[in-house]
Amino acid sequence: MTAVEIQQIRRKLPEWVAASVPFAEGGKVASYIPELAGAPHDALGITLINADGDLITEGSCGRRFTVQSISKLFTLILALMDIGEDRVFEKVGMEPTGDNFNSVLKLELVRPGIPFNPLINAGAITVSALIRGSDPEEKTERILQFMRALANNDHLRVDLDVYRSEADTGNLNRSIAYLLKQNKVLDGDVEEVLDVYFRHCSIAVDCADLARMGLVLACNGTDPLTGKSLIPRRYVQIAKTFMTTCGMYNASGEFAIQVGLPAKSGVSGGILSLVPGRYGIGVYGPALNNKGNSQAGVHLLEIMSRELNWSMF
Amino acid sequence: MTAVEIQQIRRKLPEWVAASVPFAEGGKVASYIPELAGAPHDALGITLINADGDLITEGSCGRRFTVQSISKLFTLILALMDIGEDRVFEKVGMEPTGDNFNSVLKLELVRPGIPFNPLINAGAITVSALIRGSDPEEKTERILQFMRALANNDHLRVDLDVYRSEADTGNLNRSIAYLLKQNKVLDGDVEEVLDVYFRHCSIAVDCADLARMGLVLACNGTDPLTGKSLIPRRYVQIAKTFMTTCGMYNASGEFAIQVGLPAKSGVSGGILSLVPGRYGIGVYGPALNNKGNSQAGVHLLEIMSRELNWSMF
Amino acid sequence: MTAVEIQQIRRKLPEWVAASVPFAEGGKVASYIPELAGAPHDALGITLINADGDLITEGSCGRRFTVQSISKLFTLILALMDIGEDRVFEKVGMEPTGDNFNSVLKLELVRPGIPFNPLINAGAITVSALIRGSDPEEKTERILQFMRALANNDHLRVDLDVYRSEADTGNLNRSIAYLLKQNKVLDGDVEEVLDVYFRHCSIAVDCADLARMGLVLACNGTDPLTGKSLIPRRYVQIAKTFMTTCGMYNASGEFAIQVGLPAKSGVSGGILSLVPGRYGIGVYGPALNNKGNSQAGVHLLEIMSRELNWSMF
């Protein structure tokens, strides 16, 4: 059946991508830093990879882009691997917020003021502080090594221009971080924590990298192409659950209804998704909808899920 | 494998229930109406039924209780069957809120002021107005018939004492309903809509009824024991997705992490859950945690999901 | 000095009114009911009366309009006279909210959920329930008699068309009232309380009526022209304080800085203001700014306060 499906995907994907590209029109490329603002508005690319190593790619997949919020997934997993469930969930909750990903409301309104989940900015900043390492460089290096292993790509690196722009303009994240420090959620030096955060958000990837990382999650933590066991099963489960309930910012509920797959998006226009047990998927489409997700990318995944009956539900 | 699992469940369930009962201690039975306040604090019962008709029951399953919020699931499905996806989702969104199930905040703060999802009170009231029927009696009768068909139980009926108490004390729901009317989300007479709402929340069931209804959802809309097709596949998918993202009030995220099954709870202490393709599950445990879910019931489902590896994720 | 000032006002007022009329342009006439929507967009009138009975009138003062929120002032005073400070302030607070006058946020967010002050809708609805009287008619009649005495005008009456339209469209106020009932702030039948509220908001006045009522407040509760003592000094003090801190909705702070006089506005475009010890002032200008106050009317009062050095501060 998989072989049949792959043929179907190969045959239909150009048409599905073509049908999705026009949806970029209503979206907006993130413009708060010049490195993102320069992305091509109507680009759309997708790469799928399965456990047999079949790789399908369509559209503008050549371009590299920074992972942005997609890294929140991997810092979460690494923190779980570093210090375990109990200690991570003392500092960060498990609930969707219904608010924007960079909102401070619930940090003030809902006691004890810990972030609702690890995929909003407040949660991801908190998680960044939990990564083992003696200084920001070591922490960042460990995150980078982890993502390289998952992507099976030793060339992943931090885009330093993006990193510097993020650090320069990241005042809302600074505000969130100091509020977390006030709430006794964040220990240590705020600028050091943010440094780790800005760096891992600035790791550059392409669609194939995302697809390969997604494949490891789809296969419960083992890279089926190398046989390496990279993540304990339980932490993959946690990650996939958060991807389903919180992965697409405050449009996660709609994505679950319309696509029904675990996914994590970033404001660069990237989406890492997966079909459990079968595919890792990387999407790139920089024009964002008003929730911060790739407009054309989400549309493409909606078509594919509907046509291929991919929803988990 | 299923037969083996059923044997395991039969053997272990008494122990799991016994281990969960003490968790009722920290919870509180809903007390806003006398009919709920009288429930036994430390009761805990569970019924499972599978596609072969194997039925497992343990603990205090004899008691009948009102469905309360669990009916929100069936009014949603019936509204989808009555008027289709497009018209339902004009009036109600698809997102978890992060707020209490009876909050009015987002109705004021987030334009255009439609309920975030159909499983919070605002959403369920809105959906109640979408059910076909010339008057509240006919609408309620249609909901009741639908639930009777799903439970394969013609004896389901509205508990009139509970209904009258709900109607008498339901001022927060009235407040929500008038705010919805102000926001042009709710058409028609508010008290008539609320009458439907209070009635369907007051339908009395037992664990076996919930389990049987859950089984239909687990089997994608067809009752495997009668062969009757009761709900179109797509609407089951929508329902299961909402159960996963919003079914346990603002503890849905944690439930997804710790249990990983679609579920819907009510303040009477009932939980309807399911293992896709395999089991319908009804739980009853009236002592609630601070999010409004059965304290012992959630604990029991956590044990079972962990021991039996039931998480969808 | 007063005589000199009156001459100055008579001489300059036409010019000040003319300078203020253009400010109506940016405003919007309230349009939620037809009776308000029909008001002339660029009308602006003002009447001043002093303790000697000198009356100055300029602009479009002939028109009658409903008091709307201005009545909140008189129901507050009447409730204080009926049941005293202690019992009134058990039910309603003394703080500005910073939110819109019809907001429900703080009723949910700030325990114990009593209205922050008597001049927002929630507070005025609460106060309406405190007025003595065996039924809505008697309560309304008592409010009407009180306002007739203050205006020295037996012809004040409820505009029944406006009342009916308010009652028909007042769903946000219904929502607020049921939330108050839920919070145990409001006793009794919600629709009966709202009936009183909608009726007293619909009492029709003209600028001269407002000015005369303002004069009584300016003279600490005694009508200087009849010598009648109508309000105890302390309750006038309370009323004038609320007018200063909360009288102009959530633009009260700015009004205090720019005008510095006690005032209360209504969405019909009326403003009742006063210069302590000296003048009662009635203004009418139906085009409202985005906070719900008469755009041209506020501008006119700003000019007069600045030119005549009227600020209390």
Add this chain to the structure above:
Amino acid sequence: MTAVEIQQIRRKLPEWVAASVPFAEGGKVASYIPELAGAPHDALGITLINADGDLITEGSCGRRFTVQSISKLFTLILALMDIGEDRVFEKVGMEPTGDNFNSVLKLELVRPGIPFNPLINAGAITVSALIRGSDPEEKTERILQFMRALANNDHLRVDLDVYRSEADTGNLNRSIAYLLKQNKVLDGDVEEVLDVYFRHCSIAVDCADLARMGLVLACNGTDPLTGKSLIPRRYVQIAKTFMTTCGMYNASGEFAIQVGLPAKSGVSGGILSLVPGRYGIGVYGPALNNKGNSQAGVHLLEIMSRELNWSMF
């Protein structure tokens, strides 16, 4: 009359202070830094000074304490003198918030995200950035010189221990400041602005200093004892208006009803108040109520206002 009143005050003040001291019991001394936590819980002192130089002092007036939020008044006035009304009110509004003085809610919820008024933390931080000076030292020095002139006391200085503790623990203020920077309200280096803010909050005074500064405001900007004109009339008016609408945090409305005088409090337990044209008043009582104002101090001012008929309203 003034002479008679002064005699009355001298005669009755010991009794009024004694009657107010017990109210300290229910309050709490601010404890977020050791320098504040060490204040004597049941201390209560008051100093009044009038335009003739009559000075009345009662209770524990010997102690020095830091001005904390009271300095917000003087930075506002100095900013007005430095750059004028128009430029100040581009950056900060004129409205009470109804929220805690250190809330971030409205900075996120209410566009364009400028602070509602200059007496909440967000507003005072914003204003601190508007003070002229080439660096934090010069700005602080100018504020200090201004307060010295108003207090007629060249010995006022920054308490460096308090300043360092404030700077060490001020993460909520850092959070607010970075949110302001994000909202483009705050220009320049955040830590430099906060340095000015923490320093001026740490200026040490005693009751007599506060009373003398209050006297200048009571006399419209001129020190009646030296004849020096220190503040333009209009800026005193602005300051007194803000003191009335926003000076006692989110208990300003109640203070206006119960006392009716312009006042500004600080979490050290100080209150600067005034009777327009007549007295400057300094109060010290470190046990705070739940809104952050001196519990016994507010009670003392309530007695005095009632007994001496001091309310402006």
